[in-house]
Amino acid sequence: METAKVAGSIAGSKLYQERARRALPLLVRQAHAGTPIYYSDLASELNMQNPRNLNYVLGSIGQALEALSKAWKEKVPPIQCLAINKHTGLPGEGIGWFITKKEDFRNLSRKQQRLLVEAELQKVFAYPKWHAILSAFELSPVQADFTALVRKVAQFRASGESPEHKELKEFVAKHPEVVGLPVSGSTGGTEFSLPSGDTIDVLFQHHDDWVAVEVKSAASPLLDVARGVFQCVKYRAVVEAVQATRNLKQNVRAVLVLGGELPDELTPVKNTLGVEVIERVVAA
Numbered sequence: 632m633e634t635a636k637v638a639g640s641i642a643g644s645k646l647y648q649e650r651a652r653r654a655l656p657l658l659v660r661q662a663h664a665g666t667p668i669y670y671s672d673l674a675s676e677l678n679m680q681n682p683r684n685l686n687y688v689l690g691s692i693g694q695a696l697e698a699l700s701k702a703w704k705e706k707v708p709p710i711q712c713l714a715i716n717k718h719t720g721l722p723g724e725g726i727g728w729f730i731t732k733k734e735d736f737r738n739l740s741r742k743q744q745r746l747l748v749e750a751e752l753q754k755v756f757a758y759p760k761w762h763a764i765l766s767a768f769e770l771s772p773v774q775a776d777f778t779a780l781v782r783k784v785a786q787f788r789a790s791g792e793s794p795e796h797k798e799l800k801e802f803v804a805k806h807p808e809v810v811g812l813p814v815s816g817s818t819g820g821t822e823f824s825l826p827s828g829d830t831i832d833v834l835f836q837h838h839d840d841w842v843a844v845e846v847k848s849a850a851s852p853l854l855d856v857a858r859g860v861f862q863c864v865k866y867r868a869v870v871e872a873v874q875a876t877r878n879l880k881q882n883v884r885a886v887l888v889l890g891g892e893l894p895d896e897l898t899p900v901k902n903t904l905g906v907e908v909i910e911r912v913v914a915a
Contacts, residue, residue: 640695641768647687650677651695654688656773657902658710659761663775666905667752669717676898686723689714699767707764708754717907721748777900780857787854795848799890802914803844804833809912810844810886812837827869829862834870842884843870849890857897859887863906888912 641651657676661668674682689711696707712722721744739747765772800821803809807817812835823834823843833844843866845859867885874881887908893901901908 640698641691642695647684648691650679650688651691652768652770653677654685655692655695655710655768656765656770658692658713659765660773660775660899660903661713662710662755662758662761664903664905665756666903667713667715667720668902668905669907670714670723671717672898672902673714676902685714689723695768696764699764707760708758709751710755710758710761712748712751713755721745773899775899775903777903780896780900784854784857784861787858789855789858793848793850795850795890796846798914799848799888799912800832800846803846803888803912807835807837807842809888809909810835810842810884812840812842825866825869826873827865829865829869831866831870839880840882840884841870841874842886843867844886844888846888847890851889851891853894853897856887856889856894857900859889860897860901860904860906860908863887864904890914 641648641655654673654677657668657673670682670685674680674685677685677688679685692711693709696709696711700707715722719741721741762772804819804821806814807819808814817835817837819833819835821833823831825831831843832846835842835844843863845862845866847856847859851859863885867883870883870885871881874883884907887901887906889908889910890912892910893908
């Protein structure tokens with residue numbers, strides 16, 4: 632937690648400060664989309680190999696916003712809490728320096744941490760001055776208009792199921808560990824029908840957790856993979872609705888599993904939409 636406290640503001644020449652200046656526009660993009668971003672995904676967009684090195688980057692952003700809050704005489708919410716751990720769904724413990732001064736964030740229960748973070752996230756999403764914040768630091772917004780791509784995806788027509796897709800789908804259904812679930816206690820099936828008329832390639836159920844999986848083989852073209860990103864957004868919403876109608880807890884992950892790699896041009900799209908992607912899965 633000391634990292635967040637001692638990190639310098641983003642105006643310096645150190646590597647983590649340069650990265651902070653590149654990271655802040657990405658976080659603003661996520662704030663406008665109303666979607667957090669995983670540490671690993673943020674690190675990938677910054678061309679950082681180790682997401683752990685984001686601690687100083689995010690601490691630097693936090694210090695800069697604290698200073699700006701004092702200069703503007705208004706509270707700027709801690710946008711760095713949008714960067715979250717994939718497993719806990721929470722930001723790192725260093726966020727405690729910026730959202731609570733009375734308690735040690737690390738010593739709170741997970742439920743208490745989540746309540747604090749969720750309250751701050753709502754402030755981040757509702758804050759109307761993020762572009763003004765970027766201007767104050769002489770930074771420019773990142774490109775977040777994917778209109779041309781969306782138009783092409785909407786017009787794309789896929790052919791029937793290929794042997795490669797069927798093989799990968801059946802492999803994933805038999806291996807819940809691909810999506811981070813334990814082998815024991817996880818049940819998975821293919822072609823799960825939704826009341827919306829859609830069919831999910833694979834659906835896993837592990838206790839209260841459901842994982843909807845869209846599969847794209849290594850032979851899938853870019854537009855088909857892009858469609859998979861949007862399919863995950865839809866599946867997440869519809870499966871949550873299904874759980875609600877069954878009086879179940881709404882615990883859903885929608886995951887895009889690829890036999891190949893995610894095309895670079897789709898990285899900002901899947902991060903903006905908060906879609907989890909697992910790459911290079913080979914049916915063995």
